[in-house]
Each structure stands twice: as structure tokens, then as C-alpha cells.
Amino acid sequence: MSGTLSEKVWDAHVVRRAEGEPDLLYIDLHLVHEVTSPQAFEGLRLAGRPVRRPDLTLATEDHNVPTTAGPITDPVSKIQVETLRRNCEEFGVRLYPMGDLEQGIVHVVGPQLGLTQPGMTVVCGDSHTSTHGAFGALAFGIGTSEVEHVLATQTLPLKPFKTMAINVRGSLAEGVTAKDVILAVIAKIGTGGGQGYVLEYRGEAIEALSMEARMTVCNMSIEAGARAGMIAPDETTFAYLKGRPHAPTGADWDAAVDYWRSLRTDDDAVFDAEVEIDASALTPFVTWGTNPGQGLPLSESVPDPESFADESDRLAAANALAYMGLEPGTPLREVRVDTVFLGSCTNGRIEDLRAAAAVVKGRHVADGVRMLVVPGSAKVRQQAEAEGLDRVFTEAGADWRLPGCSMCLGMNPDTLAPGERSASTSNRNFEGRQGKGGRTHLVSPLVAAATAVRGTLSSPADLPADVLQEA
Amino acid sequence: MDKFETHTGVGVPLRRSNVDTDQIIPAVYLKRVARTGFEDGLFASWRKDQAFVLNNPVYAAGSVLVAGPDFGTGSSREHAVWALMDYGFRVVISSRFADIFRGNSGKGGLLAAVVSQDNVELLWKYLENHPGAEITVDLVSRTVTAGEIVAPFEIDDYTRWRLLEGLDDIGLTLRHEDEVSRFEQGRPSWKPVTTPA
Numbered sequence: 001m002s003g004t005l006s007e008k009v010w011d012a013h014v015v016r017r018a019e020g021e022p023d024l025l026y027i028d029l030h031l032v033h034e035v036t037s038p039q040a041f042e043g044l045r046l047a048g049r050p051v052r053r054p055d056l057t058l059a060t061e062d063h064n065v066p067t068t069a070g071p072i073t074d075p076v077s078k079i080q081v082e083t084l085r086r087n088c089e090e091f092g093v094r095l096y097p098m099g100d101l102e103q104g105i106v107h108v109v110g111p112q113l114g115l116t117q118p119g120m121t122v123v124c125g126d127s128h129t130s131t132h133g134a135f136g137a138l139a140f141g142i143g144t145s146e147v148e149h150v151l152a153t154q155t156l157p158l159k160p161f162k163t164m165a166i167n168v169r170g171s172l173a174e175g176v177t178a179k180d181v182i183l184a185v186i187a188k189i190g191t192g193g194g195q196g197y198v199l200e201y202r203g204e205a206i207e208a209l210s211m212e213a214r215m216t217v218c219n220m221s222i223e224a225g226a227r228a229g230m231i232a233p234d235e236t237t238f239a240y241l242k243g244r245p246h247a248p249t250g251a252d253w254d255a256a257v258d259y260w261r262s263l264r265t266d267d268d269a270v271f272d273a274e275v276e277i278d279a280s281a282l283t284p285f286v287t288w289g290t291n292p293g294q295g296l297p298l299s300e301s302v303p304d305p306e307s308f309a310d311e312s313d314r315l316a317a318a319n320a321l322a323y324m325g326l327e328p329g330t331p332l333r334e335v336r337v338d339t340v341f342l343g344s345c346t347n348g349r350i351e352d353l354r355a356a357a358a359v360v361k362g363r364h365v366a367d368g369v370r371m372l373v374v375p376g377s378a379k380v381r382q383q384a385e386a387e388g389l390d391r392v393f394t395e396a397g398a399d400w401r402l403p404g405c406s407m408c409l410g411m412n413p414d415t416l417a418p419g420e421r422s423a424s425t426s427n428r429n430f431e432g433r434q435g436k437g438g439r440t441h442l443v444s445p446l447v448a449a450a451t452a453v454r455g456t457l458s459s460p461a462d463l464p465a466d467v468l469q470e471a
Numbered sequence: 472m473d474k475f476e477t478h479t480g481v482g483v484p485l486r487r488s489n490v491d492t493d494q495i496i497p498a499v500y501l502k503r504v505a506r507t508g509f510e511d512g513l514f515a516s517w518r519k520d521q522a523f524v525l526n527n528p529v530y531a532a533g534s535v536l537v538a539g540p541d542f543g544t545g546s547s548r549e550h551a552v553w554a555l556m557d558y559g560f561r562v563v564i565s566s567r568f569a570d571i572f573r574g575n576s577g578k579g580g581l582l583a584a585v586v587s588q589d590n591v592e593l594l595w596k597y598l599e600n601h602p603g604a605e606i607t608v609d610l611v612s613r614t615v616t617a618g619e620i621v622a623p624f625e626i627d628d629y630t631r632w633r634l635l636e637g638l639d640d641i642g643l644t645l646r647h648e649d650e651v652s653r654f655e656q657g658r659p660s661w662k663p664v665t666t667p668a
Contacts, residue, residue, distance in 0.1 A: 015654040016647050022629055024647060026654050028662055036548065038504035047641070052651075058665040064502065076502040083504045094665050115663050127547040127571060141571055143549035145578035145640070153644045155651055159627070191489055192541040192567055225544060227570050252661035259659070291489050291544070312488045312539060319487070409546075411498040430493040430545060432516050 002266035004163045005232050006198040009138040009263065013121050015155055022157040028120040028137075030150045031106045032059040032093065034084040035411070036125030040148035041087040053154045054092040058115065059084060062105045063411045065098050067374050067401035072098075077412065091151075104377020104403045107131040107345040111215065112379055114244025118233035118260040123150055128345050128427065129228075130221040134214035135241075136233035136263045138198070141222060161227045162272040164197040165265075168205040170280040175460055177355070178213035179347060179425070179444035181205065181277070182220040183285040183295045189275060191293040194226030197273065200265060201231050205279035211240040212351040219346045220427050223292035232264045284459040286332055287429045287442040289320035294429075296332065298447065298459055304328035323431050324439050325419070332457050335441070339422040340371040340452040341434070342445055343401075344408040347425035348376025350383050352445040357389045359449035359460050360396040366455030371398035371448075372414060374406040398452065410435045423451040472580045474637035475610055478561045480534030482606035482617060483524055484598040488539035492572065495543070495551040509550055510557035529603040535562045537594045537606075543572025543583075552579040562608045564615060564624070566591055577630040578640060584608060584624035586615060593620050610635060 003011070016024040030053075037059070044051070051057060061084060064077035072078040081098070088095040096102040102109060107128055110116045116132040122139035123129060125147040132139035146156055166185055186193075199221050201214075209217070214231050221229030238257055241247045248256045265271075287295040288302050294317070296303065305317035305328070321328065326335065342348075342356050353375065365371045373393045375381035381403055384390055390400045407414040408426035410433065416422055418437025425448050429440040441457060450458040500512030517523045524530060536555070542565035543551060552575045555563065563581065566588040576583040586594070597617050598604055607616040608624075610631060615622045626634075633640070644651075 016650045020628065024644060024650070026651070026658075029665075035501050039506045039549075042504075042506065049641075055664040055666050063498075074502070080502050080504055115665065117663060120662070125547060125549075127545065141547040143547055143552070143571060143575035143578060145549060145575065149641050149644065152641050153648075153651060154655075155644055157629075157640060157644060159629075191544055192569070195541075195567065195570060222545075222571075225541070225569060246663040246665075248661040248663075255659070256661045291491065315486075316488050409493075409498045411501060428491075428493065428545060430491045432497055433493050436497070436516065 002269045004265040004269045004271060005136060005200055005230055005263055006138055006161065006163055009119050009121065010160060012119065022159045024155050025121060025158050027123050027150050027154055027156060028056060029110070029115055029122045030057045031110055031122065031124035031129070032057060032147070033062050033106050033126060034080045035063045036144050037087065037147055038080065038083045039144050040151055041091065043148040044151055049152045051091040051093060051151045056154060057093045057151070059088050059093050059095040060103055060106050060109050061098050063405045063409065065404040066413050067404045067406045069402065101378050104379065105345045105348060105405055107219065108348060108376035108380065111135070112377060114241055114247035117241060118237060119263050123156065127222040128219050131215050131219040131345055133218040133221065133228050133230040134211060135237055136230060136260070138228055138230065140228040161198045162196050164194060164199050164273040164275065165271040166199050166201045166275050166277065168201060168203040168277045168279050170205060170278055171208060172205050172279050172282060175446060176282050176284060177444045177446060178209055178216040180282055180285040181279070182217045183287065183442060184282055185277060186220065186224045186292050187295040188277065189224050191223065191291050192225045194221060194224035197226050198228045198230055199224065199226045201229060206231055207234065210351060211236060212349045215349070216346055220292065223427060233260045284444060284447050286447060286457055288324065288326060288332060289317060290323055290429055290431050292427065292429060292442060294320055295442070298332050298457060300332060302326045302328050302330045302332065333462065335457045336455055337369060337423045337441070337451055337457065338420045339416060340369060340448050341407040341422055341424040341426060342372065342448050343374030343376060343406050344426035345376060346427045347445050348374060348380065350380050352425065353380070353384050353389050356445040356449035357392040359446060360398065360453060361392045363396055363453045365397035365452045369452055369455050371452040372401060372407060373398050374401045375403045377403050407434050409433055423448050423457060472637045472639060475580060475582060475634040477607065477609045477611065478534065479605050479607040480561065481530060481532045481603055482535045482537055482594065482598045483530045483533035484595045485524060485536055485538040486595060489541045489544055490538055491545035492543055492548050492551040493545055496548065496554040501548055501550050506553065507557060509554040513554040513558045527602070532559070534559050535564065535606040535608060536560050537564045537591060537598065540565060540567040540588060542568050544569040547571045549575045549579065552576050552581050556581050564591065564594065577633065580634065582608060582610060582634060584615060584626060586622050586624045590622035
């Protein structure tokens with residue numbers, strides 16, 4: 001029987017299927033962090049239940065950790081991290097704590113270890129688990145009750161997701177990145193457009209992306225309301241995985257690759273919905289509002305709420321502009337920022353840092369602008385330093401930090417002050433997300449870097465070319 | 472989990488779409504390790520505004536929230552459900568819920584009732600014209616009643632059954648533990664484990 005990629009992965013993990021019940025789905029990898037797990041471990045303790053498969057479970061510290069040297073000073077954050085350490089020890093779960101060479105944001109750590117592989121089911125108490133779908137894994141965020149369920153049973157009762165193809169045809173122009181693709185997708189289908197669906201990103205523009213860029217695309221599937229995002233595994237995927245610490249070796253590798261090659265949507269399979277995106281028409285994209293669907297090409301202006309046909313959209317736009325302190329008609333390129341944040345599970349990988357470093361090299365961060373550069377993991381930081389990227393950033397006046405979720409969300413010391421405005425490579429521009437009263441514009445690493453230099457929302461094409469020649 | 476059959480309580484009109492979980496409870500409240508006591512974080516930022524609906528004393532005992540479409544988008548934080556329940560809400564009504572939020576609601580015993588946007592508009596108008604009025608939400612008949620308004624709501628059969636019976640998901644799954652063990656025996660040997668490579 002023909003099927004889509006996500007249906008094939010789903011069917012391979014059904015433990016039990018019965019009329020009138022959700023499917024019971026086996027989980028291959030359960031990633032854990034300090035924020036959404038304490039109440040789950042407490043539930044196990046109260047019920048006297050063990051963790052069924054500690055060997056399929058991995059924990060890291062990321063949301064609360066400060067990105068400057070030294071211990072956690074916030075006592076509440078400290079207790080949460082210490083609670084995770086205690087829980088992992090008690091239940092035998094492997095943990096990469098702060099300071100460990102494998103520590104980092106959970107969605108950066110899994111792939112770099114080779115733990116995320118095609119055809120797997122991956123869950124984490126974090127909505128950006130969709131990131132792992134870049135490998136052709138079915139990966140999705142879950143709540144704390146479900147975290148407890150997976151810890152206790154290594155399964156989840158779930159109803160099959162609907163399927164949506166996102167066909168990104170043609171090729172991307174120079175300076176247009178994976179982040180611009182996904183922001184454009186979200187603006188097109190809306191923050192609820194993917195509700196109930198697994199999005200499968202397809203087409204030449206997707207096939208041409210690196211693994212890290214594919215992770216950026218899949219990461220923000222949740223911002224379109226989707227349960228998960230997936231990309232069929234191919235030679236790019238296999239080349240990325242080969243030789244990683246947890247990737248199969250020898251005959252196992254051959255057997256795995258044989259299976260992975262079967263993980264493609266059949267030609268005659270039918271999606272529940274399809275969306276077409278013309279890659280060649282895309283340009284650098286930024287958000288102007290307070291949900292990730294409120295975005296436009298950088299070349300456009302802040303929209304007039306009155307221009308929205310739908311009443312609910314009109315009201316949302318008016319609320320957003322009031323919160324963001326923006327006037328309709330202002331060219332987005334003239335919006336001045338205070339802070340630039342480069343990092344997060346969306347754009348905190350080595351290729352993101354390389355792309356931004358190439359823009360700021362030989363240039364300087366604009367007066368009055370602070371730029372935080374936060375590698376997604378300790379390994380990414382180590383690699384960047386080996387390539388000299390840290391010096392490029394610090395010589396440009398940026399702040400080179402330790403790995404963590406950092407300014408993506410206001411749970412650690414890296415926050416925006418009320419009224420402060422950021423260009424951020426993270427994934428959410430919700431009110432107060434980066435700190436109470438903070439105003440967020442979501443951008444790609446290239447736009448973040450150019451914005452840091454010009455001080456207003458910009459792409460590298462807006463920068464004078466002379467420095468580029470020198471670099 | 473307590474059984475849920477019917478609930479009658481003060482309806483609170485929240486005329487906003489895309490109420491994301493960062494608005495329901497900001498990240499700063501997520502540092503706690505306890506399971507209760509999240510009511511102070513509920514809509515923390517909006518509650519600083521005196522005009523916000525929950526600051527109107529007439530809604531102090533509110534337990535049925537009537538919100539715009541795409542309620543609960545964003546982060547997977549179950550704290551959003553806990554905050555609503557700790558505050559006293561038992562039901563949220565919206566024309567569309569984010570998937571993870573809806574799932575979390577079912578686990579925690581909060582009823583996420585999907586009502587058409589036309590009926591949400593009627594409920595808003597009714598509640599605004601009768602501040603402090605009660606709404607009855609009947610899970611058995613899947614209807615919402617407020618004054619003259621009787622609106623059907625949708626909820627999937629399985630979640631409805633679990634709520635009606637007050638059943639714990641993990642206990643239900645553990646009944647099938649032998650099937651899980653059988654499945655595990657058939658997994659390919661090359662699937663990765665997290666223990667040292």
C-alpha cells in the first residue's frame with residue numbers, strides 16, 4: 001500500500017491498534033530537559049514506577065543556564081537544574097550537565113551525537129522537537145504528562161496525524177536562507193494552518209539544503225501549528241550521520257541505510273493537503289508582529305491593520321503594532337533595534353555562526369546595539385573557536401557566550417528590557433517572550449548580522465560592498 | 472483525575488485570537504518544580520492592565536473561559552493547563568485549539584471544548600451583556616448552554632471517555648505492557664541507545 005513518509009514511520013511504530021482507541025506508538029528516543037520534566041519524575045516517584053528505557057532517554061540542561069561563566073545565581077533556576085540532576089541519578093538517565101563538552105540545547109545535541117536518525121520516533125517536552133524531523137524522523141513536542149507517560153512506558157497513545165506537503169519549488173536566490181523559507185511558509189498558512197498535520201517539506205529547494213538548514217525549517221513547523229515537520233532522508237542525511245558517535249557502523253550501517261532509503265513518500269501517495277511555495281520568489285523575511293505568522297519580506301513596510309480583510313486579523317495586527325511600538329507604513333528597513341541575538345535551536349548551529357561571521361567580518365556592530373552570539377552547544381562553540389569565528393565576532397564588538405537557550409526565552413539572565421527591540425534568530429516573537437515588554441523581530445542569521453552592523457533591520461545586500469572585498 | 476460530567480460556572484469572555492502559552496503563563500514561572508500553585512502566573516502580563524477581563528471583580532469566580540481562535544499556540548508547557556486549573560478554570564471554549572495544548576488539557580482534566588466561531592461570538596455578546604453570567608458545559612450531551620444559547624461542542628471520543636471516567640493514561644497503557652515488550656523484541660538492533668557509544 002502506498003503511503004507518505006510520515007505514515008510509513010508511524011506504521012512502523014504502532015505497538016497496538018484497536019477500534020475506538022488511539023494508536024499506541026513506540027518511542028525510539030526521549031529527550032529531556034530541566035523545565036518540563038520535574039513534575040513527570042515526581043509522578044513516577046509517587047506511583048513507584050521506574051523509567052522503562054533509560055537507554056533510550058537523554059537529558060541536557062539548557063533553558064535555565066546562564067551563558068556567561070559561573071554558576072547559576074537565580075535560586076529558583078538553580079533548584080530546577082539540581083532537581084534534574086537528582087532525578088537523572090535516581091532513575092539512571094544519562095545527563096549532559098552545564099560545563100560538559102556534550103551539553104547544549106537539546107535539539108542541537110541529539111543530531112550532533114548522531115542519536116537522531118531517519119525513521120525514528122523522537123519526543124521531548126519541548127515544542128521545537130520538530131527540529132529532528134529534518135532527518136526523516138517523526139519528532140514532536142509533548143506536555144509533561146506525556147513526558148511521564150513515555151518515561152513509564154516508552155510509548156504514547158496518539159491519533160494519527162494528517163499529512164500536508166509543503167512543495168518548495170525552484171531554487172533560492174543568493175542571501176535567501178532556510179529561515180526565510182519557513183517564515184514565508186508560516187506567513188502563508190498562518191499560525192494555525194498546520195494544526196493536526198505533519199508537514200513534509202519537499203521540492204528542489206529543500207533537497208538542496210544542508211542538514212543544518214533542514215533543521216531550521218523543521219524546527220519552526222510548530223510555529224505553523226503543525227505537530228511535526230519532516231524531510232525525506234537522502235545522501236545529504238546519510239553523509240551527515242556517518243561517523244557520528246551514535247550512528248550505526250559496519251554491517252549495521254549498511255542495513256540502516258537500506259531501510260532509510262525506503263523512507264520516501266510514494267509517488268501515488270495522497271496528502272491531506274498541499275501547499276506550493278515558489279522558492280525563486282522568496283527574499284529575506286522578517287516578522288513585524290507578535291506571532292510568527294505576522295511576517296513580510298524585509299523590502300516591505302509595516303502593514304496597516306485596516307488592510308486585513310478578517311476582523312480577527314485586524315484586531316490582532318492592531319494589538320501587535322501597539323505592543324511593538326510600530327507605525328503603519330514605516331519601511332521595515334528603517335526599524336531600529338537595540339539588540340541582536342544569534343543563537344537558539346533554530347539558528348545556533350555552526351553553519352549559522354559561519355554565515356553571520358562572514359557578514360560581520362571586518363565590520364563593527366553599530367553604536368548603541370548589543371549583539372549576543374550564543375552557540376547552540378558546547379561542541380558548536382568549540383568548532384567555532386577552532387575556526388576563529390569567536391574572534392571575528394568579538395573584534396566586531398559582539399558578545400561571545402556559552403551555550404544555552406539564552407535570549408530565545410526569558411528563563412535565564414539573557415533578556416530584553418521593557419521596550420527594548422531585538423532582531424533575533426530564534427523562533428517566537430510572542431509578547432514578552434524575550435523578556436517582559438521586549439519586542440522581537442524574527443530574522444535569519446544573515447539578516448541578524450547585517451542588522452547588527454547597520455542598526456536597523458537589514459540584509460547583507462544593504463551593506464556597503466567595500467569591506468566585503470577586503471574580507 | 473476527577474471525573475468530569477457537567478460543569479456550571481461564571482463565563483469569562485476573552486476577545487483575543489492566538490492566545491499563546493507564553494501569554495497564558497510566561498517562562499519565568501516555569502522554573503518551579505512543584506505541580507501546583509501556578510495561578511499567580513496565569514496571564515501574568517495582561518493582569519497588570521486594570522482593564523483586563525480577569526481584573527473585573529464580576530469575573531473573580533470565573534471557571535469557563537471563552538477565547539478566540541488558535542488558543543494555546545506555541546510552547547508545549549503543560550504549566551499553561553495547570554495555571555488555568557489552579558486559577559479555577561475547568562473549561563476553555565474556542566473555535567480552534569493548538570494540538571499540544573489540547574492534548575495537555577485532556578491529561579490534566581481541563582475540558583477544551585471546540586465551539587464554532589459564530590457561537591463563540593454569541594457567547595461573547597451574551598457574557599458582555601450579562602457580566603458574571605454562568606455557562607453550563609455538559610460533556611455527556613456535548614453542549615454549552617448560556618441563557619437562551621445552546622451550542623454544540625466537539626471533543627474527540629477517546630478524550631471524552633477518559634474525562635467522563637476520570638482515567639489515568641499511564642495506567643491504561645500499562646494494561647498492555649506485554650504488547651510493548653513484544654514490540655521491543657522486534658526492533659532492529661542498530662537503533663541507537665543513549666548509553667556510551
